[in-house]
Amino acid sequence: MNGAEVVLECLRREGVEVVFGYPGGAVIPLYDALHKVDIRHILVRHEQGAALMAGGYARASGQVGVCIATSGPGVTNLVTGIADAYMDSIPIVCLTGQVPRPLIGKDSFQEIDATGITLPVVKHSYLVRDLAELPQVIAEAFHIARTGRPGPVLVDIPKDVQLEAFQGSLEVDRATLRSKQPAAEPDGASLAAAAELLNQAVRPTLYVGGGALASGATAELLAFAEAADIPVTWTLMGKGAFPEDHRLAVGMIGMHGAAYANYALTRCDVMLTVGARFDDRVTGKLATFAPEAKVIHIDVDRAELGKNRWPLVGVEGDLKTVLQRLLPRVQRHPERAAWVTQVQDWKAQHPLVPHRVKETGEIRPQHLLEQLNRLTGGQAIVSTDVGQHQMWAAQFYRPAEPRLWLTSGGAGTMGFGLPAAIGAWFARPGRANWLVTGDGSLQMNIQELAVAVLERVPVKVLLINNGYLGMVRQWQELFHGRNYSETWLSTVATPESPRISPDFVKLFEAYGAVGRRVFDDADVEEAMAWAAAVDGPALVEFVVHDEENVWPMVPAGGDTAAPILEPEGVDA
Amino acid sequence: MSSLNGSGPRTRSHTISVEVENRPGVLTRVAGLFARRGYNIESLAVSTTERPDTSRMTIVVDADDAVLSQICRQVGKLIDVKAVNDNTDVAVVARELALLKVACGSADRPELIQFCDVFRARIVDLAEGEMIIEVTGNRPKIDAFIKLLDKFAIIEMARTGEILLARGLQDT
Numbered sequence: 001m002n003g004a005e006v007v008l009e010c011l012r013r014e015g016v017e018v019v020f021g022y023p024g025g026a027v028i029p030l031y032d033a034l035h036k037v038d039i040r041h042i043l044v045r046h047e048q049g050a051a052l053m054a055g056g057y058a059r060a061s062g063q064v065g066v067c068i069a070t071s072g073p074g075v076t077n078l079v080t081g082i083a084d085a086y087m088d089s090i091p092i093v094c095l096t097g098q099v100p101r102p103l104i105g106k107d108s109f110q111e112i113d114a115t116g117i118t119l120p121v122v123k124h125s126y127l128v129r130d131l132a133e134l135p136q137v138i139a140e141a142f143h144i145a146r147t148g149r150p151g152p153v154l155v156d157i158p159k160d161v162q163l164e165a166f167q168g169s170l171e172v173d174r175a176t177l178r179s180k181q182p183a184a185e186p187d188g189a190s191l192a193a194a195a196e197l198l199n200q201a202v203r204p205t206l207y208v209g210g211g212a213l214a215s216g217a218t219a220e221l222l223a224f225a226e227a228a229d230i231p232v233t234w235t236l237m238g239k240g241a242f243p244e245d246h247r248l249a250v251g252m253i254g255m256h257g258a259a260y261a262n263y264a265l266t267r268c269d270v271m272l273t274v275g276a277r278f279d280d281r282v283t284g285k286l287a288t289f290a291p292e293a294k295v296i297h298i299d300v301d302r303a304e305l306g307k308n309r310w311p312l313v314g315v316e317g318d319l320k321t322v323l324q325r326l327l328p329r330v331q332r333h334p335e336r337a338a339w340v341t342q343v344q345d346w347k348a349q350h351p352l353v354p355h356r357v358k359e360t361g362e363i364r365p366q367h368l369l370e371q372l373n374r375l376t377g378g379q380a381i382v383s384t385d386v387g388q389h390q391m392w393a394a395q396f397y398r399p400a401e402p403r404l405w406l407t408s409g410g411a412g413t414m415g416f417g418l419p420a421a422i423g424a425w426f427a428r429p430g431r432a433n434w435l436v437t438g439d440g441s442l443q444m445n446i447q448e449l450a451v452a453v454l455e456r457v458p459v460k461v462l463l464i465n466n467g468y469l470g471m472v473r474q475w476q477e478l479f480h481g482r483n484y485s486e487t488w489l490s491t492v493a494t495p496e497s498p499r500i501s502p503d504f505v506k507l508f509e510a511y512g513a514v515g516r517r518v519f520d521d522a523d524v525e526e527a528m529a530w531a532a533a534v535d536g537p538a539l540v541e542f543v544v545h546d547e548e549n550v551w552p553m554v555p556a557g558g559d560t561a562a563p564i565l566e567p568e569g570v571d572a
Numbered sequence: 573m574s575s576l577n578g579s580g581p582r583t584r585s586h587t588i589s590v591e592v593e594n595r596p597g598v599l600t601r602v603a604g605l606f607a608r609r610g611y612n613i614e615s616l617a618v619s620t621t622e623r624p625d626t627s628r629m630t631i632v633v634d635a636d637d638a639v640l641s642q643i644c645r646q647v648g649k650l651i652d653v654k655a656v657n658d659n660t661d662v663a664v665v666a667r668e669l670a671l672l673k674v675a676c677g678s679a680d681r682p683e684l685i686q687f688c689d690v691f692r693a694r695i696v697d698l699a700e701g702e703m704i705i706e707v708t709g710n711r712p713k714i715d716a717f718i719k720l721l722d723k724f725a726i727i728e729m730a731r732t733g734e735i736l737l738a739r740g741l742q743d744t
Binding site: 115116119120123124127129144178179180301302303306307310 | 596597600601604608638641642645646648649650651652
């Protein structure tokens with residue numbers, strides 16, 4: 001058994017069933033050993049696709065995603081995908097080849113300091129200099145990735161270590177594996193303080209982040225919100241943690257959150273923040289964010305408590321456990337019902353954009369997401385890219401369960417969507433699988449369409465084509481005097497002369513998939529149904545108005561309590 | 573969490589002691605974290621300890637209480653970090669060593685020697701027109717000594733950064 005075979009046997013012992021990777025000089029031994037174990041390898045077309053597929057796999061399943069790349073440019077191509085996982089606390093393990101030990105530090109061919117270049121965006125990393133350590137390192141890498149606050153771990157393995165004969169034992173004493181996690185039992189005094197503050201609250205609001213999904217605390221969250229009668233808001237990453245059709249469900253908060261959700265969050269007296277981190281896209285200007293709110297902050301990562309906003313009460317712990325312990329201590333405040341009614345009134349008064357069908361039959365992007373919602377019943381895995389389409393999808397798609405909404409929140413990685421959707425399909429192949437994307441984002445990792453075609457991944461691509469880098473164009477319109485500097489991607493579109501840059505339908509056909517282009521709102525329903533019925537990947541491209549905006553909006557650094565609603569006349 | 577409340581923006585020097593695994597790359601991880609989160613390191617001393625698998629970093633930072641708390645928590649998240657202790661308000665023995673090369677003609681020597689006596693500094697090299705002085709002590713003492721030498725020309729200076737141990741049986 002050589003080092004490469006040790007790696008694969010260790011992966012098998014961690015329960016890995018599928019890995020995403022791309023061969024190269026420094027991982028040839030690993031690929032030589034690959035088919036000796038029962039692990040499926042998905043051959044990507046770019047290493048960034050491998051890291052993002054591993055991320056998509058992890059996001060959809062909660063299991064650790066695994067990717068493989070060679071040294072040098074193989075590693076640098078992974079970096080964006082690793083950073084993406086880091087920012088959203090997604091557990092992935094990246095295995096990279098390194099030049100042989102005697103060549104390290106000599107500027108050898110395809111030598112890059114892998115642990116160095118990834119240092120700021122990994123939870124931990126290893127350069128394996130001693131083959132005897134390898135079983136321990138692999139086991140610890142998975143342990144670190146999945147425990148505490150999850151995150152990416154990189155294991156860099158020199159080629160000569162992969163080739164060396166292994167004499168030792170594969171057994172690992174799991175008690176020796178390091179990780180940073182809070183105590184199994186949360187601090188009793190903090191729990192008591194949290195319960196006391198919450199029970200006095202007349203206008204409490206829950207602020208739910210991606211940590212609720214990472215912790216698997218969605219059932220506890222539902223029970224808790226109902227027991228205490230607290231309206232629930234969520235972040236972009238918290239979508240799916242709470243049922244959106246529930247009486248207490250309010251909506252997504254933040255820059256493009258619903259106005260009523262931002263009102264409910266910023267006008268509360270006690271803010272119960274669970275698995276969220278007061279990101280600037282949520283808070284706007286931090287100094288004026290919910291000034292009257294007393295904050296209770298529950299997080300698995302104690303460094304989040306007080307990082308951006310001081311909590312009056314901070315509770316360090318796994319959210320699932322903390323909510324279980326808090327549940328018997330909370331009571332319904334008698335005056336709280338009025339607050340719940342107030343929030344519901346805001347919801348009725350300030351609905352999301354009243355996006356009428358235009359007389360021209362022009363397609364409204366918001367319609368597309370509502371139709372997707374009707375078509376799938378919220379049961380599909382929906383991945384997005386980054387930009388306007390992502391925000392429309394976040395506003396209008398209603399995932400029926402946790403882990404059906406996959407989006408790049410913290411990093412905002414254009415090109416995330418297609419590989420994430422493919423990775424998610426390998427985790428949950430039984431689910432309908434949709435990608436909502438834009439004409440900018442889709443081209444950033446379009447090469448992975450080859451993987452979808454060859455591996456028969458039936459991803460349905462809902463492309464909202466406005467010819468622009470729409471979100472940047474929106475900022476240019478609103479804040480830079482409509483100076484659309486370098487954001488126009490296309491040619492002018494008419495049914496006779498469609499936007500071509502590229503011709504996405506032909507592009508899909510070139511890869512061996514199928515596609516349709518739609519101009520008229522009346523054709524939307526039928527086109528989506530067609531795509532859903534295709535056996536394999538399919539594109540439905542919707543050409544929309546080139547200056548459609550996402551509303552409401554809290555400008556960067558603005559006041560979350562006062563979002564800009566859709567301006568009068570925009571819809572004329 | 574009470575320590576997080578009511579903290580003002582006033583910054584001061586804090587000395588934190590970080591016990592780390594004695595592995596390659598640990599210094600980079602800690603230093604990189606300080607750099608990317610914008611924390612100011614005033615001094616950093618790294619050395620082995622009584623245990624061969626453990627190194628100690630003694631880091632002096634200029635921060636307010638809130639930032640100090642963040643520093644300790646963020647550093648504590650690193651897998652290779654075993655323990656982080658803020659020694660700011662702990663009884664400690666703290667020492668730093670400085671070497672100062674001072675321009676000095678024969679007329680200045682008596683006064684310099686007198687200063688050295690008061691600070692229990694030692695003259696470790698003497699040549700025509702310059703001398704090298706070694707001084708040890710805590711940071712305020714060294715700062716005071718350097719200030720005193722301002723009236724002479726300091727040609728070169730090197731400081732080790734402060735190291736410390738908690739007094740008594742308390743862990744550093």
